[in-house]
Amino acid sequence: MKLTLKVWRQASANKKGSFSTYQLDDVSEHMSFLEMLDVLNEQLIAKKEMPISFDHDCREGICGACSMVINGQPHGPMGGTTTCQLHMRHFKNGDTIVIEPFRAKAFPVVRDLVVDRSAFDRIIQVGGFVSVNTGQAQDANAIPVEKDVASQAFDAATCIGCGACVAACPNASAMLFTSAKVSHLGILPQGKVESTRRVQAMVKQMDEEGFGNCSNVTACEAECPKGISVENIARMNRAYIGSVLGSETSVS
Amino acid sequence: MKLEGKVPPGSLGEKWTKFKSTVPLVAPNNKRRIEIIVVGTGLAGASAAATLGELGYNVKCFTFHDSPRRAHSIAAQGGINAAKNYQNDGDSVYRLFYDTIKGGDYRSREGNVHRLAEVSRNIIDQAVAQGVPFARDYGGLLDNRSFGGVQVSRTFYARGQTGQQLLIGAYQALSRQIALGSVQMYNRHEMLDIVKVDGKARGIIARNLLTGEIERYAAHCVVLATGGYGNVFYLSTNAMNCNVSAAWRAVRRGALMANPCFTQIHPTCIPVSGDYQSKLTLMSESLRNDGRVWVPKKLEDAKAIREGKKTGLDIAEEDRDYYLERRYPAFGNLVPRDVASRAAKVACDEGLGVSPTGLAVFLDFAAAVQRYGKSAANVQGIHNPDAATITRLGEKVVEEKYGNLFEMYEKITGENPYKMPMKIYPAVHYTMGGLWVDYNLETNVPGLFALGEANFSDHGANRLGASALMQGLADGYFVIPYTIGTFLSNDIRTPNFDPDGEAFMEAEKAVKDRIEQVLSVKGSQSVESFHRRLGKIMWDYCGMSRNADGLRSARQMVVELRKEFYQDVFVPGSNDEYNPELEKALRVADFMEMGEVMILDALNREESCGGHFREEYQTEEGEALRRDDEFAYVAAWAYTGWDEEPVLHKEELMFENVELKTRSYK
Numbered sequence: 001m002k003l004t005l006k007v008w009r010q011a012s013a014n015k016k017g018s019f020s021t022y023q024l025d026d027v028s029e030h031m032s033f034l035e036m037l038d039v040l041n042e043q044l045i046a047k048k049e050m051p052i053s054f055d056h057d058c059r060e061g062i063c064g065a066c067s068m069v070i071n072g073q074p075h076g077p078m079g080g081t082t083t084c085q086l087h088m089r090h091f092k093n094g095d096t097i098v099i100e101p102f103r104a105k106a107f108p109v110v111r112d113l114v115v116d117r118s119a120f121d122r123i124i125q126v127g128g129f130v131s132v133n134t135g136q137a138q139d140a141n142a143i144p145v146e147k148d149v150a151s152q153a154f155d156a157a158t159c160i161g162c163g164a165c166v167a168a169c170p171n172a173s174a175m176l177f178t179s180a181k182v183s184h185l186g187i188l189p190q191g192k193v194e195s196t197r198r199v200q201a202m203v204k205q206m207d208e209e210g211f212g213n214c215s216n217v218t219a220c221e222a223e224c225p226k227g228i229s230v231e232n233i234a235r236m237n238r239a240y241i242g243s244v245l246g247s248e249t250s251v252s
Numbered sequence: 253m254k255l256e257g258k259v260p261p262g263s264l265g266e267k268w269t270k271f272k273s274t275v276p277l278v279a280p281n282n283k284r285r286i287e288i289i290v291v292g293t294g295l296a297g298a299s300a301a302a303t304l305g306e307l308g309y310n311v312k313c314f315t316f317h318d319s320p321r322r323a324h325s326i327a328a329q330g331g332i333n334a335a336k337n338y339q340n341d342g343d344s345v346y347r348l349f350y351d352t353i354k355g356g357d358y359r360s361r362e363g364n365v366h367r368l369a370e371v372s373r374n375i376i377d378q379a380v381a382q383g384v385p386f387a388r389d390y391g392g393l394l395d396n397r398s399f400g401g402v403q404v405s406r407t408f409y410a411r412g413q414t415g416q417q418l419l420i421g422a423y424q425a426l427s428r429q430i431a432l433g434s435v436q437m438y439n440r441h442e443m444l445d446i447v448k449v450d451g452k453a454r455g456i457i458a459r460n461l462l463t464g465e466i467e468r469y470a471a472h473c474v475v476l477a478t479g480g481y482g483n484v485f486y487l488s489t490n491a492m493n494c495n496v497s498a499a500w501r502a503v504r505r506g507a508l509m510a511n512p513c514f515t516q517i518h519p520t521c522i523p524v525s526g527d528y529q530s531k532l533t534l535m536s537e538s539l540r541n542d543g544r545v546w547v548p549k550k551l552e553d554a555k556a557i558r559e560g561k562k563t564g565l566d567i568a569e570e571d572r573d574y575y576l577e578r579r580y581p582a583f584g585n586l587v588p589r590d591v592a593s594r595a596a597k598v599a600c601d602e603g604l605g606v607s608p609t610g611l612a613v614f615l616d617f618a619a620a621v622q623r624y625g626k627s628a629a630n631v632q633g634i635h636n637p638d639a640a641t642i643t644r645l646g647e648k649v650v651e652e653k654y655g656n657l658f659e660m661y662e663k664i665t666g667e668n669p670y671k672m673p674m675k676i677y678p679a680v681h682y683t684m685g686g687l688w689v690d691y692n693l694e695t696n697v698p699g700l701f702a703l704g705e706a707n708f709s710d711h712g713a714n715r716l717g718a719s720a721l722m723q724g725l726a727d728g729y730f731v732i733p734y735t736i737g738t739f740l741s742n743d744i745r746t747p748n749f750d751p752d753g754e755a756f757m758e759a760e761k762a763v764k765d766r767i768e769q770v771l772s773v774k775g776s777q778s779v780e781s782f783h784r785r786l787g788k789i790m791w792d793y794c795g796m797s798r799n800a801d802g803l804r805s806a807r808q809m810v811v812e813l814r815k816e817f818y819q820d821v822f823v824p825g826s827n828d829e830y831n832p833e834l835e836k837a838l839r840v841a842d843f844m845e846m847g848e849v850m851i852l853d854a855l856n857r858e859e860s861c862g863g864h865f866r867e868e869y870q871t872e873e874g875e876a877l878r879r880d881d882e883f884a885y886v887a888a889w890a891y892t893g894w895d896e897e898p899v900l901h902k903e904e905l906m907f908e909n910v911e912l913k914t915r916s917y918k
Contacts, residue, residue, distance in 0.1 A: 121430075
């Protein structure tokens, strides 16, 4: 098939960006979206131009590196799919495809489609863990965990930290990302001990990073490639209120 | 050079316990003065950096990713082995040890492997304490499944995302140490050289990938946890950015590369579909618990399927050859990876392949759907269920077990694997070879350690499924924190090293020269095109089966390709910017040197064992023919540069507990 691509090009964080238009002939429907960009990049290199920069690594939908907005949707038109797992059979001959980086104040552009998502790391660093040193663990079967509870924690833990939730949100809020971690650890008995401290610390860091607030648009859930539910946001809100009003723990 | 494994004396079961009780320690007040560099943040690197930080060392940790959580351990699907014997099915530390030695075709060190089996149990405890949501049964206790090459259920799993959950656990432990200040994290920094001072590893040179700045970092020792070299083959299940450069730069500074020809070809991957293909996707080995592998018995049926005139569903039961069940009745579809891969190749070479390229076999879940469907109907009290009900209930059970894998298969191929049998073909997946290390995980360069897939130590000539996660975490959480004391206890009075010292400046200059060299060629071919050509040479001549003539000509081709690279590669942009093409160029340059050593090693090893199959050495039935009298050794290669022939050093393997037998899964 033949495609027209409008791609955001920006040489660095401080330079002004704009869209460039490229024509691609002979795109196979079996290609992944990123393989289609690989082909374009090879053509640019052959013309001695700078190829389009984009973050990518595993190409199996699990590392969370790939991050682009395709025709207005983070990770493109297919639900539950990262960009790397999106295949060209979902596009038609003659389509024009607009490709932009994930846009948010807290995700500054590095180059072209590459953004800096280290804010997510810093949110985890303030409390997204269980404080257990290596060697301190008891036998793994010492605390039974109900199958459904473990499964709920797992659902929240499948977050790949890609940031599509932020890119999808009109407020660029990181509530879905943060609440997924708060839920994952808060649901399990191993993580409950620290849950009051954790939720306060993570919410505080989230705000400091410049992410917006949640106004229940739920676009985050719709665009999340792993189907993380907004129930996690409700759970985090409950935990936060419970922690601030119902405990003596305070993270300042 | 005499290579000493340094396996402690004593009986097999006591070696590690005694070692731990007698290893020299570094006191807490001295740990605070000691700096350690950890390169890589996969399971091995993240767990090592976190644990060393917890112990009180000052750790600097490097990754080329934008976040430590993106390391490729995250993509591991099926599970992690541990000798917990929670299923009461006869498992034990010794059995895990024995399975691993046998699975590795008797080419690994007994002492190392037994230690791995011992600490496997601690890993599960640790992961659960961190909040890793492993699968559980209705009683709330941990569930297990089976993997290839074993007859017990010892694999712990978190749906098809076990690697992700374990890596997130290690990443969170690492994040905690970053917040506490014991680990300083350097994202988007790629290690480009090792710095040696007085023969010991004392630092690294790294490129800040955002700015291109070349930076010098000093420490008392350096730990490499930088993964394997599967991407030498261009197409593999590795992530796009996986590379051998950190390990290879260590080799260029004197470390030895051990058993590089031992590469694992995984039997169940989604077949190649076109020339533009950038990588291959694994379908977890866990699928072979329930999937049956087959090809048509008749050549004309296979041809009709390839031409799209028939599908797998059109082939009657009696016209199918479930060749693994036929050839290996004891293990059936769960034979080890090397055996399953070669059998698939044999079937396709005979013209029985089922994809348009002729390179695919079926992995069929119809029988499992029926079996589970009947059982589920029974549980629900449905007597005499009709076929549609059985199928519906059975598909639901299969979905619970493998849902995300089936979904991924459908996304990539556009075919529904619940209805049509999957098509699969072997692909490069893992590398058993790696930097030579002793029992302490220390290379022959003092102060330079290698963990996880980056070292060669535990899997011999073939790794069993669900053992990579086990080894990465064993090395990082439970081995290096002890063994690093053997080196550092002599360094408690050594002041911090000056990154402006002579050795650092010299290494920095060497890196800058190398970058300048690839940038200044300004030829006409892309880095990618060279990588693709290298991959094809390696796959054709040093892949699933190898012979002396092919290997000799392949070596010549790789040498020629390398020359051409430095005459005609085009790398756009400059060093002073975010430039992924430049990163790739440096990596491909190293792959081309590594490829040559892999070929040499394959040529030298005149036997077939594990993932290394030399056509000249096979039994009449086409099974691998090992030659223990001559080749029961670790082949460790020194490589100093293009002008000198790589030098082979041998470490003889001692088997005091296990009797060397022909590996049989029949």
